[in-house]
Amino acid sequence: MPGFETCGPNECMVVSGCCRSPPLLIPGGRVFVWPYIQRIQRLSLNTLTLIIHSPTVYTKQGVPLTVTGVAQVKIQGNNRDMLATACQQFLGKSPKVVQSIVLETLEGHQRAIMGTMTVEEIYSDRQKFSNAVFETASADFVNMGIAIISYTMKDINDDKGYLLALGKKRVAEVKRDAEIGEATAQRDAGIKSAMAEQQQLASQFENDIEVAKAHRDFDLKKAAYDREVNGKKAESELSFSLQTAKTRQQIEVERMQVKVVERQQAISVQEQEIQRREKELEASIKKPAEAKKYQMQTLAEAERKRVVLEADAEAEAIRVRGEAEAFAIEAKARAEAEQMAKKAEAWKEYQDAAMVDMVLETLPKVVSEVTAPLARAKRVTMISGGDGEIGAAKMTKEVLEIVNALPATIQNLTGVDLSKVIKASMAKQ
Numbered sequence: 001m002p003g004f005e006t007c008g009p010n011e012c013m014v015v016s017g018c019c020r021s022p023p024l025l026i027p028g029g030r031v032f033v034w035p036y037i038q039r040i041q042r043l044s045l046n047t048l049t050l051i052i053h054s055p056t057v058y059t060k061q062g063v064p065l066t067v068t069g070v071a072q073v074k075i076q077g078n079n080r081d082m083l084a085t086a087c088q089q090f091l092g093k094s095p096k097v098v099q100s101i102v103l104e105t106l107e108g109h110q111r112a113i114m115g116t117m118t119v120e121e122i123y124s125d126r127q128k129f130s131n132a133v134f135e136t137a138s139a140d141f142v143n144m145g146i147a148i149i150s151y152t153m154k155d156i157n158d159d160k161g162y163l164l165a166l167g168k169k170r171v172a173e174v175k176r177d178a179e180i181g182e183a184t185a186q187r188d189a190g191i192k193s194a195m196a197e198q199q200q201l202a203s204q205f206e207n208d209i210e211v212a213k214a215h216r217d218f219d220l221k222k223a224a225y226d227r228e229v230n231g232k233k234a235e236s237e238l239s240f241s242l243q244t245a246k247t248r249q250q251i252e253v254e255r256m257q258v259k260v261v262e263r264q265q266a267i268s269v270q271e272q273e274i275q276r277r278e279k280e281l282e283a284s285i286k287k288p289a290e291a292k293k294y295q296m297q298t299l300a301e302a303e304r305k306r307v308v309l310e311a312d313a314e315a316e317a318i319r320v321r322g323e324a325e326a327f328a329i330e331a332k333a334r335a336e337a338e339q340m341a342k343k344a345e346a347w348k349e350y351q352d353a354a355m356v357d358m359v360l361e362t363l364p365k366v367v368s369e370v371t372a373p374l375a376r377a378k379r380v381t382m383i384s385g386g387d388g389e390i391g392a393a394k395m396t397k398e399v400l401e402i403v404n405a406l407p408a409t410i411q412n413l414t415g416v417d418l419s420k421v422i423k424a425s426m427a428k429q
Helices: 080-090 095-114 119-124 126-143 162-350 352-376 392-404 406-414 418-428
Strands: 004-017 020-032 038-044 048-058 064-075 146-157
Touching: 004 080, 020 080, 038 080, 048 095, 064 080, 064 095, 064 119, 064 126, 080 095, 080 146, 095 126, 095 146, 119 126, 119 146, 119 162, 126 146, 392 406
Parallel strands: none
Antiparallel strands: 004 020, 004 038, 048 064, 064 146
């Protein structure tokens, strides 16, 4: 029918022109297009399979690798925004041009991811590498209106033998693990064999133990039966002896009870005798002792009072004597004070004459004190130098020299010149 256009589900029709602003997007369906005033364009929604070959790309460690990946991409027809973006990017371009643009973009992302990973990571964890390329490229492809359906690393190789060396290392590790596994298996087999043998021996020992237990139970039961039979025999044999012993014991008990009654009566008689003796002792000893004690206490109290009274009387007498002596001393002191006062008045009146008189009275006493050591001496030995007097004359002369030195000593001590005072007193007379 003229004016109608159709397309399959793998194609999108874009109608633009009159009354189509923005353009109408129809992913699979039909639409009426006005000739001359409207325009229809088609965009393929088919899945594109891309072989992404990245030769001689340096990894994170600087090792060159060649990686080949396979990706399936398509323009997303179910998302209106992505479909509109894809129309802006690729409408009017052939599928080969679109495929070339997508291939170049994916190869750039693949090379970028290879530069961030080591050879070991890319080789051993291909899924991690594929996920990294898929996630990194998906963000850019959304802005182009294209969705990445899948991405898989197809092949990896290098020209330097790095992967071969890794393979050799892995082969060696596998061989080593195989040998270790074989040794472990042999060890486990030996252990299991030993455990089986041990279990066999344990079963045998358990059987032996059960047999021994059966023998033991038989012997124990037999011994118990024999013991029971022997016990019955012993009971029958000892019953008469036991009854005889019980009878004797009962007789002995009765005899002991008689002795107990006799002992109790004797104890009662002794208690009465003790009470009688206590009363007798109380009457003959305790009562006189208490009377004697009271008498002694009374005499002691009287003696104490007498001593206290005599002490009080003695203290009073001492106090009276002390007062009398104090009065006598006070009177004597008053007399001596009056005498000293009179002497002081006389000395004040006579002054030097009184002092001379006192010195003259004291001078014989001084001479006596000076000669006292000589008087007490039993023997005197005198040594002469040959140029002076000897004998008693020398001793008398030394004593007189000591006496002659007294006026100078008195003048030094009191400031009184006895020679001048005596001369002055003689002049007055």
